Amino acid sequence: MALAFYMFLAAVVGTLLALLLCSARFGRGDFRTQASMVTLVCLFVSYGVGLGLVCYDPHFIDNGVEEFIEWRFRWAWGMMFAGLWQFAIVPAGLAVYGYWRCRRNAAV
Secondary structure (H helix, E strand, O other): OHHHHHHHHHHHHHHHHHHHHHHHHHOOOOHHHHHHHHHHHHHHHHHHHHHHHHHHOOEEEEOOEEEEOOHHHHHHHHHHHHHHHHHHHHHHHHHHHHHHHHHHHHHO
């Protein structure tokens, strides 16, 4: 589960790096830069979903004993859940963006 924490951080850092490099090389109007922005927004949405799930039910069962997740640890638990949710939210967001872009180009 802790690996998901680092996967989320690596995804955010990698996306930020790709966004900076694409915007410096191709400009803000290029589809690669816009796809990087969509990916970054999807990553923050996945963090919001993960944190929302932890705040909604801050209890978990540890060896048969119900434990409570304190407020100071919920951000880390949210990142762990975001590391798992990003595999569903980011591709869905990119698919919606691709569909929207395709429809917009077909209308022009």
